[in-house]
Structure formats: C-alpha cells, structure tokens
Amino acid sequence: METNHHSPLTASEIGTLWGFYLKSSLSVCVMTYFLEKVEDTGIRDLLQLVRKQEQDTLAMIEDVCQREQMAIPVGFTEEDVDPSAPRLFSDAFMLEYVRQVEVATIAAIPNVTRSDVTNICQSGLQLAMKNHDIAKDTLVAKGQYSRPPVIPAPKQIDFVEKQKFLRGFLGEKRPLSAVEISHLFMNMQTNALGKALMMGFAQVAKDAKVTKYLVRGKEIAHKHVEIFRSLLAEEDLPGSECGMITS
Structure with missing residues (x-):
C-alpha cells in the first residue's frame, strides 16, 4: 500500500x-560589484562561477518556499549594490573573500531531514569546497596565501591531568595547543577581512550614521586582530592579517 x-x-x-537565502543573495551582490572591478581574468572566471551558483541556490530555495506556501525571505537585491562605486579592493582580496565565505559555509553543517532541503545543503557544501580550493590554490600560486603558523610535529602523546589546563591564558600560562593556534589564526584572518570590508564601505557610504557604524566596526575588528596577533607573538609564532587584504 502506497x-x-x-x-x-x-x-x-x-x-x-x-540562512542560505541571505548568504546567497549577499554573495550575488558582492560578486556583481567585484566583477565590475576585477582585472585578473582567472579570478573573474571564479567570481562569475560563484555568482551563477548562488543565483541557482536562490532559485531552488524559492521553489521550496512556493511549494510550501511559505514567505520568500527578503534578501539582498540589486538595490543594495552600486557596481559603479570606486574600486575599493584588490583582486587578491576578492579571492580571499570567496575563500573565507566558503569556509563559513562548510562549517555550517545544518540539521535537516527532508530530501529537498538536504539536496540544497549538499549542493551548497560541495560547491563551497570546490570554490574554496580554487580560491586557495590561486592565492598559493600567486604567492599571496597566508599559511597558518608551523609548529614541530609532536614526538609523544601527553594527557591532560589537571583541570587548570582548561583555564588556558589565566593564571599559570601553558603553551598554546595546535587547535588553539588554529582558531587564533583563523579568527585573526576573519577579523582582518571584516576590517578591510568596513574600511572600504565606510569610504562610500552615503549615510553618516552608517559610516560611523562601519568605522566603529573597523576599530573593533582591528582590536581583535591585534589581540590574536599578540597571543601568537607571545609563542614566537608568526601572525599575519593576510597580506592580500588591502583596499
């Protein structure tokens, strides 16, 4: 019986x-602006690919919403982007933006059950992995990829024996673990990206309140970058915001 x-x-x-709808609609706007300014033909190809993929994702989500008689989210539209605005970011920054956005997508593993929603998520994750690798490999080839710090490979296994290990940076200090170094470096990079974005947007924002908000955000991001960098420096580990993040 069926x-x-x-x-x-x-x-x-x-x-x-x-969440996917807002992310994809934002990416379409950002890629549209980047495509008006990018000079490198290889990077242009990637930006065009990302924009097309995000447009396809929007269409799939809208289809589900219509079938479920659910309101379509209000995402970002062409009214939110001015492709004629001055060039604010380098080609390498555009690559790093794509790479970091795809990292965030990969990390956001959703708890879904229905096959149609699962297909949207799987497609998004697979494309994110592919786009991330293209952006990373291109940055590496151009000598503009900031690698995480290198540490000696462990020769023996140590176990945590006391709870004070969890206090981390409080009280008696201990060496940073590989996981902590990884997170500090990653957070330094994401804040550096945010800092550069807000610096650029603050230059062209037309509303004084928006400009003030962006400047404040830039200052907060800069503060976090310096905190993370100093923690790495205390361990004699190299820290870089990302050399390609320039406006």
Missing part, C-alpha cells in the same frame, strides 16, 4: 533555508 506522506518543514530546515 502512502503519500509529506513532512512539514522543521524549524531547523526553515532556519537553514533562510
């Missing part, structure tokens, strides 16, 4: 669809 069981969208699935 059954026609149609599962309603769960809260997690609705949230995932809305």
